[in-house]
Amino acid sequence: MVDFSLSSDAESLRDMARKFARTEMAPHAAECDRTSRFPEEIYRKAHALGLMNLNVPSEYGGSGLGLFEECLIVEELAYACGGMATTVIANCLALQPVLLGGSPEQKQRILPPFCATYQIASFCLTEPSTGSDAGAVRTRARRDGEFYVLDGEKAFISNAPHASLYTVFATVDPELRHRGVTAFVVPRSAEGVTPGKDEEKMGHRASATSTVHFEKVRVPVSDRLLGEGDGFSLAMRTLDHTRTPIGALATGIGQAALDHAARYALQRETFGKPIAEHQAIQIKLADMVQEIRAARLLTWFAAWTIDHGGKGSLESAIAKCFASDAAVHAADEAIQTFGGYGYMKEYPVEKLLRDAKLTQIYEGANEIQRTVIARELLRGYT
Amino acid sequence: MEIVVCVKPVPEAESRLRARPDGTALDPEGVKFVLTGYDESAVEQALLLKQEAAGSKVHVVALGPASRTDEVLRASLALGCDTAMAVEGNPASQDDPVAAGRGLAEAIAARGARDLVLFGKQAGDDEEGLVGGAAAEALGIPFVGFVVDLHFDAGTSRLRFGRSVERGQESWESPLPLAVGLQQAWNDPRTATLPAILRSRKAPIARHPSASAAAPTVRSVPIRFALPPPRQGAKMIEFKSPQDAAEKLVRLLREEAKVFP
């Protein structure tokens, strides 16, 4: 049997995240967006309340949430601010390879100290000339006795300017392509690690993004996750796990767009009545709510599938792809509903489109999502 | 110090209020009952006093239907209370503050030691502010309401606090036992952490059996719940001079609106 209602346990988690999002995050969203400020004081509060290390099991000091619960929380945070939610998700993303590929010794050594105090981690896969084609990473890892020496540059790395820990994907031999990719855990304090300047972005401006330069960084073998050449599949399994919360993030942005548009439509009057009574606006709102609700349910289904042991590649790709497109569509229509006011930065809706757009690009561009969907789909027919 | 804090599940602040079809009471359909307002401050104050008086325990108690009490009890446990007790009370006591006070007193007395019993100043829904005084009298302990700035001196085992009254702020001191109606804690209510919320979902809740099911004859019965009729627009006062306008307005306020400046 299915049950589409939330248990009171799930509701209490969601309500806690909603309260934090609306009272601590939302009041600062516009200012952080305007000034491109990384609100460390908010992230510190989130950490103190257990909202940063959502996916880390409680025995290592995290909140030990399943994917479904994580999605409930991420949607609430994103409703308040997409950028702040991205900081949280990117931190969880960076820890996921350790959870999936770390040995018990590595997990015990790395995770508890990380979770105990306020710290941020970054997932370093993308490079200036390597995005979707993850097998083609050029950051080099050369074995030297009990160490690897890392050289290379990563780009568009969320949290990088503020991270104390980087999960880095480098290749031991570019000729091997994806079979050479290897994963490492690298502390900020290691000599030769240099994060770049925070990039000026279209949206998610409360989140920090930069390059990370690795120059002759010595990484002990004990900080390699799994074996040489295991990195690509580790990265893919990680992304399988983290695609779904992006669906939740996009849903949160889309829901905010819908709420703003609906409330405005009830107040604003033209031709003698609220614009909510004009069919043109009603059709927009109807389309928005259909897509946002579908996005949420697809995300819930993907999370449920993975929590119940399924691989979830198809489901999570569908959720991420659909929800991000829905968020962009909803934000666009919300601006249109507000008319001239929607174009003004004083009103909250134009930020939503700038934030929604990134969800179509990061964590696997939607073009890749569609090829994944097709591939997984067709597997079912052969 | 054994601290008991009594909380009431009330509709959350953003609830849309609607009367039941028969007009007698609030329609609970779709309404979420939460820990809020002065009760939230009372829980916070209890937890702050626990820090001030080492070795203290905080026991949270709620009276009402189980579907409502359990949520506020778990929320209180997640904030840091040590034990939780749900008192069902008879149906009459759920709507009658004096009966609720009696029911709580019986449960608190049965539970065991209590040095300090904390209540919020008044519930967010009925705003009667009767339960604390009633429970205290039934327990045979003193009661002071409108309390602010409550502190415990572990050396003397005495409490000192302020009481916010119309004229200003009184200062008080008292030995234990004491029951207090709290207006304000010295800090803003804390937020429960995610791990604490997860633990609270599995924590045990003690249940105090309902008192006699028969409705007492002495009781307060809610008979009508109404939202104010939508405003029709101001009665514009016609006047010959400013003094005339002033006199007319004051007379209307006294005699018609029955608001007496």
Place this chain on the structure above:
Amino acid sequence: MTDTVLVIGEPDGAGLAEATLEAVGVAQKVAGPGGVVVGFVGGSDAASRAPAFASAGVGRIVLASDARLDRAPPATLARPAAAAAEGVGASVIVLGGTTFGRDLAGSLAIAFRASAANGVTEAERVPEGVKVRRPVFGGRATEERRLEGGRVVLSVRPHAFPAAHGPGVPLVAEPLPANDVPAVLLAPTRTGIAAVAQGIGPSLTDAAIVVSGGRGVRAPENFHLVDELAASLGAAVGASRAVTDAGWRPASMQVGQTGKTVSPQLYIAVGISGAVQHLIGMVSSRVIVAVNNDPTAPIFRVADYGIAADLFQIVPALTAEIRRVRGI
């Protein structure tokens, strides 16, 4: 139920609090034409308070002249007051719904074995007992309750009823025969009181009356008109967002969506146009009065009474009239 009603006097200044006199008025109504209202006062100076009852038309007073009550919690009066009510055969006890009265009411209900209601805005005798009306949910709704079973305690919301005034009657004061209050209840002690600093007035969210000023006041130098009107009413002062954004008054005084929400008995909006953002903060006030030069201002849609005139003329006249009526 008998038609004898006991009113509990709250000492204030040299006499009794205004709320007690309001309670007398309600007691007279509930007692009915043939009924009797008896007063009760506790404390070492109880006897000196009795004349204030007599001036309000209450001739029989029971005194609990007990110095131990002077600095004890108001709730300590519960047992003596219940004993007094039983002694005179009263089945209803009425008191002012002040901090004093509200603290006492719950304990009194248990001591008197009565049902109770705090802060009522209407009270009427019915066959089963007393029917009352009171605001709930911060003033967003009202409820009616029937207090049944033969014994009732009720406190009346301050400023909701007129104070009883005369005719003065001869005074008969009698002591309460016995006053047994257990020592444990007398243990909490009031050690002092610090008066509210002048010029601040009651807190915005707790005040029974709020006077707010808006952009129509035109300049910060003129805001004293709002302050003076508020002072004459013993009211809290609020402001619209335009005023706080302009820095004429601190943001803590802002009433509105992004400021405080108030639901006093009476809200007077001076020079406020009534933008939705402000209305959200005060629309659940029981009675709203608006003074604004512009008769089409949106505030008049939600106000109960409106004066469309120059506030610089109306507000001083209103302040003067209120002072005259209140004798201050």
